[in-house]
Amino acid sequence: MLGSGLIQGLAVTAKNLVGSFHDPARYTNVEYPEVKTKLPEAYRNFPFLVTESASDPMGTLRCVACQICEKECPPQCIYIEKSKDKKPDATGKMQLFPAVFDIDTSVCMSCQICVEVCPFDAIKMDQVFEVATTSRFEALLLNRNQLAKPNTYYHSIHPTEAAEVDGRLAAERKAAEEKAKAAAAAKAAAAAAPKSATAAASATPPSTTPTPKPPAAPSAEAPKPPTPAA
Amino acid sequence: MSISDLSPLGAQGGSHVRAVHDEFHGDLLEVSMGPHHPSTHGVFRMIVTLDGETIVKLKPVFGYLHRNHEKLGENTSYLGSMPYTDRLDYLCSMTNNWAYAIAVEKLAGQPVPERAEYVRVILAEITRLLNHTCLAGFLMQDLGCSGTPLMYAFREREKILDLFESLSGSRMMCNYQRFGGCRVDPSADWLEGAKQLTDGYGQFLDEFEALLTGNEIIMARTQGTGVLSPELAVAAGVTGPMLRATGVNYDLRKTDAYGVYPRFDFRVPLGAHGDVYDRYMVRVLEMRESIKILQQALAGIPAGPIMDPKAKLRGFRPKAGEAYGRIEGPKGEIGFYLVSDGSPNPYRYRVRAPSFINLTILEDMCLGQTVADAVIILGSVDIVLGEVDR
Numbered sequence: 001m002l003g004s005g006l007i008q009g010l011a012v013t014a015k016n017l018v019g020s021f022h023d024p025a026r027y028t029n030v031e032y033p034e035v036k037t038k039l040p041e042a043y044r045n046f047p048f049l050v051t052e053s054a055s056d057p058m059g060t061l062r063c064v065a066c067q068i069c070e071k072e073c074p075p076q077c078i079y080i081e082k083s084k085d086k087k088p089d090a091t092g093k094m095q096l097f098p099a100v101f102d103i104d105t106s107v108c109m110s111c112q113i114c115v116e117v118c119p120f121d122a123i124k125m126d127q128v129f130e131v132a133t134t135s136r137f138e139a140l141l142l143n144r145n146q147l148a149k150p151n152t153y154y155h156s157i158h159p160t161e162a163a164e165v166d167g168r169l170a171a172e173r174k175a176a177e178e179k180a181k182a183a184a185a186a187k188a189a190a191a192a193a194p195k196s197a198t199a200a201a202s203a204t205p206p207s208t209t210p211t212p213k214p215p216a217a218p219s220a221e222a223p224k225p226p227t228p229a230a
Numbered sequence: 231m232s233i234s235d236l237s238p239l240g241a242q243g244g245s246h247v248r249a250v251h252d253e254f255h256g257d258l259l260e261v262s263m264g265p266h267h268p269s270t271h272g273v274f275r276m277i278v279t280l281d282g283e284t285i286v287k288l289k290p291v292f293g294y295l296h297r298n299h300e301k302l303g304e305n306t307s308y309l310g311s312m313p314y315t316d317r318l319d320y321l322c323s324m325t326n327n328w329a330y331a332i333a334v335e336k337l338a339g340q341p342v343p344e345r346a347e348y349v350r351v352i353l354a355e356i357t358r359l360l361n362h363t364c365l366a367g368f369l370m371q372d373l374g375c376s377g378t379p380l381m382y383a384f385r386e387r388e389k390i391l392d393l394f395e396s397l398s399g400s401r402m403m404c405n406y407q408r409f410g411g412c413r414v415d416p417s418a419d420w421l422e423g424a425k426q427l428t429d430g431y432g433q434f435l436d437e438f439e440a441l442l443t444g445n446e447i448i449m450a451r452t453q454g455t456g457v458l459s460p461e462l463a464v465a466a467g468v469t470g471p472m473l474r475a476t477g478v479n480y481d482l483r484k485t486d487a488y489g490v491y492p493r494f495d496f497r498v499p500l501g502a503h504g505d506v507y508d509r510y511m512v513r514v515l516e517m518r519e520s521i522k523i524l525q526q527a528l529a530g531i532p533a534g535p536i537m538d539p540k541a542k543l544r545g546f547r548p549k550a551g552e553a554y555g556r557i558e559g560p561k562g563e564i565g566f567y568l569v570s571d572g573s574p575n576p577y578r579y580r581v582r583a584p585s586f587i588n589l590t591i592l593e594d595m596c597l598g599q600t601v602a603d604a605v606i607i608l609g610s611v612d613i614v615l616g617e618v619d620r
Contacts, residue, residue: 005444012441013378028385040392042414044399072544074310111313111405116413117544125399 041158044112044125046105047147054150061148062122064089065098069114069123077107078114093176101144105131121165127157258286261601265294269372269605272615276592276604283600288593292586295619303579308334308409308546311579315566316403318581319617321361324353324394325559327407332488333555333566334409338548341538346411347490348531352424353406354557355520355527359431360390361560362471362513363438365612369510370442372609373451379442386434393423410541421528428524435517443514452507456595456607459504466591470562470584471516472611475501475508482558489557494526506610547574561585561612581620585613 019026030037052060065082081100089095114123126149133139155162264275273294279287299318303311315330316323328350335342342350367383391401397420398404398413406413416424442448458468460476473480481498483491499515501508550572556565562584569578588611596604 002446005446005449009441009445012437016382028388040396040399042396042399068544072307072310074306074313109313109403110400111403112399113309113313113405 039127041160043127045110045129046108046126046131046142047103047110047112047114047123048126048149048153049101049144049147050122050124050154051148051150054152057148057150058145059087061097061144062089062120063098063101064095064120064122065101066119068117068119072113072117074111074113075107075109077104078102079104098144101147103142103147104140105142106136106140121169124154124158124161263601263604265291270608271368271613272618274608274613274615274618276608278596278601278604280601283602285596285599285601285604288596288604290589290592292589292615293619295615297620299620300579300581303581304576307574308548308576309543311576312407313403313405316405317616318583318620319559319561319564319585319614320402321364321614322357322560323402323404324357324406325557325564327404328354329555329557329559329564330566331407331409331555332557333553333568334548336553336555337551337568337570338409338546340410340541343411343535343538344490344532345415345534346536346538348527349412349416349536350407351489351491351494351527352524352531355524356390356393356424356427358520358560359517360387361612362517363387365513365609366438366442366510369506369606369609370448372606373448375448379438382434382438382441386431389427393420393427396420396423408537408541408543409546411535411537415536421531424524425528428521428528431521432518435514435521439514443511449507451603452510452606452610453505454503455506455599455603456610457503457505458591458595462591462594463504467587468562468591470559470588470612471509471512472562472588474498475512476504477502482556482563486556486558490527491523493530494523496520496523506606509610509612545574547572552578556582559584561614561617562588581617583617583620585611586618586620589613589618 016026021027050062051057052062065080067080067082070076070078070080079100079102080098083097083099086094087097110125112125115125151162151166154165259280261278261280262275263278264270265273267275270276275291275294277287277289277291278285297317299314302314306314312327312330315326318326334340363383363386367380370379371377394404395401397416398406458472458476460473460478463473463476464478469480469482477500479498479500482488483496484498496519499512499519501512548570550570552567552569554565554567556563563582564584565582567578567580567582568576571577592608592611595607599607
């Protein structure tokens with residue numbers, strides 16, 4: 001019958017119209033500013049810099065100004081200047097830190113490549129999305145003070161990922177401490193060894209005596225940066 | 231009067247309506263549709279010459295959204311181009327990612343773990359559902375069913391985008407595939423969500439088809455409109471549902487058998503007339519086949535690593551050579567051609583964009599049709615201007 005397809009279609013529309021009053025699956029709207037849906041944990045928007053402490057953000061930045069993210073950023077929205085002096089990082093090693101760290105969020109495309117290439121877990125993706133401003137330039141160019149957010153914040157937005165990162169960092173810190181301990185022990189042993197060696201063979205020329213320089217010390221001081229997460 | 235007689239009209243353009251006097255045929259009108267026109271799916275312009283309401287000449291004008299994509303690809307690292315491929319066809323970022331990853335993997339001889347291949351198939355088929363659902367909605371909008379089918383389509387699209395967001399972190403700009411695997415391993419919860427979507431999609435398609443497929447007005451408007459002959463389609467390099475609607479059996483999932491597609495049992499729907507209605511129907515049937523593939527892939531996904539352990543993220547320098555990677559995207563054959571000279575950037579980076587090539591035969595389909603038909607013919611080509619203009 002001509003028109004039966006039309007009527008069938010209208011029946012579908014009517015079913016949806018009536019259903020929208022009873023069936024939540026047919027009424028899918030969320031009244032946005034008042035009601036907000038929960039963001040998935042994986043959701044990403046502009047990056048931020050992780051700091052260890054909320055009270056001293058600039059002193060505890062994880063970033064060591066290695067500039068890998070600056071090089072890898074596809075739209076090149078990151079600008080870093082290295083510091084002249086050094087400060088101790090989480091493992092106690094003296095490291096450089098970014099004197100300037102700017103991200104131009106008007107250029108950033110939230111692709112997450114900076115996060116993936118960072119070997120220090122220093123830059124992570126944020127979840128803010130209500131970032132409208134009235135100014136076109138200054139308000140969108142974020143400096144390191146605006147970018148720094150504490151690790152606790154990172155835990156609150158990406159709990160699973162943050163726990164994994166913390167576990168990895170703790171393991172590295174422990175390994176570094178153990179290595180330092182082993183190095184100290186080796187140093188002590190090496191310091192004791194030349195004494196007995198000189199006592200046993202005092203005629204040996206000094207050029208051939210094993211130098212008491214502990215070979216393990218440099219590697220203990222410089223824990224190998226973790227390989228970026230594949 | 232032939233088309234060549236119209237040459238004094240030129241195409242120098244401007245947004246104007248110009249009358250040309252002709253003693254025998256009355257006035258021909260040259261109308262500039264677009265670049266800002268609700269029916270052109272973006273910034274696309276058609277200079278249409280009309281005899282009454284009949285199209286006697288149509289000149290498409292592209293390039294308003296040109297972003298230097300290919301040159302950017304030569305100036306960024308291999309990894310750095312991946313997020314840019316999202317922005318080609320912004321409805322199907324997962325398939326764009328996959329095609330680019332295949333090209334680079336071919337170039338570098340990088341193997342991909344089995345689980346990643348399954349995840350890629352799952353995501354590509356979900357993308358196909360997403361694209362075809364949206365297209366059907368947009369096509370109905372072009373036909374003048376303002377709202378209802380498009381909103382139903384977008385309700386389903388929202389579910390798919392939620393899945394993409396919970397996996398990759400972004401709804402549309404997924405940036406998910408990597409050379410040698412995928413960025414994140416989908417959790418069991420996510421796979422369960424994908425399974426629920428797959429199981430519910432057939433029901434949605436039934437509803438959608440009850441709404442549209444048998445509708446007499448749609449049939450009257452679309453059947454016999456914008457007919458494309460198989461010979462012309464093949465000669466012009468048209469691929470995807472556009473080509474299959476003309477009856478040519480060519481689907482890269484079958485002919486190239488890339489990834490793990492040979493393991494799945496599915497059929498390739500073909501049209502018989504090559505008109506707008508066939509293009510719509512081929513896409514609906516393809517969605518049903520996609521559901522079949524999804525069910526098989528979700529049931530058979532193996533455990534294991536998602537990334538090849540030897541895959542490099544940073545400092546990726548494939549040896550000198552060239553490679554062309556292609557897949558059957560929702561719009562047709564999406565391919566990336568790369569030439570490496572051993573440096574961290576490709577020497578040449580070229581995109582074979584299906585919607586651009588499918589659009590080149592627009593005039594042949596529109597001649598002799600009315601202006602209102604030109605709108606739905608363009609809608610049935612399925613273009614995304616991000617990919618056309620690059």
